[in-house]
Amino acid sequence: MILKHSKIDLTIEHLNARSFVNFLVELQNLLDYIGDKLLSSSQSVSVAESVTSGFLQFSFSQMKDASKFFKGGITAYTLxxxxxxxxxxxxxxxxxxxxxxxxxxxxxxEVAEIFKSDWSIGVTGYATPVEDSKNKLFAYFAISYKGNIILSEKLDLHSRTMSLKAQLYYSEFILGCLKLELDKTSIQS
Structure with missing residues (x-):
């Protein structure tokens, strides 16, 4: 019985590792796509983040030739x-x-103004349930293009989501939305 239990745990860990690898592959594809779009359009991006704690900035830094389009970011955690x-x-x-x-x-x-970027992202929210959030997990994010907000959304997560997973989910979702907005502007051009 103990061996069987160990095998089950191992299988669950293996599936989690496989899921994580798939997540990383999909994330890298998304990052490559966004980087290529920004490079080919000669446009720039900047980020102001709180709840994602720099993960969006890290993501942009992982894109090929990031210094040609990623102007920088600010992680402002406190009031x-x-x-x-x-x-x-x-x-x-x-x-x-x-x-x-x-x-x-x-x-x-504000971050677009600070860094003089074409695109910008702002995100704030909760990665852990606290009294101020009424013990819920949610984040608000906005994407601006050339000084105008073109997307502003709220993301809700289950209150038992691990904080790291919440931050990763927020970041991936926001990057996916940026991809869609980049596609829209290239269609309109």
Missing amino acids: EEKLSLLNIDEKDAAANDCVSSNIAENMAL
């Missing part, structure tokens, strides 16, 4: 940093624990 670095409205930030669609949109617009 003070969002106020001083991203000029977020203090009253709005205090009323919403810095987590709202308006905050994400302002983060995206």
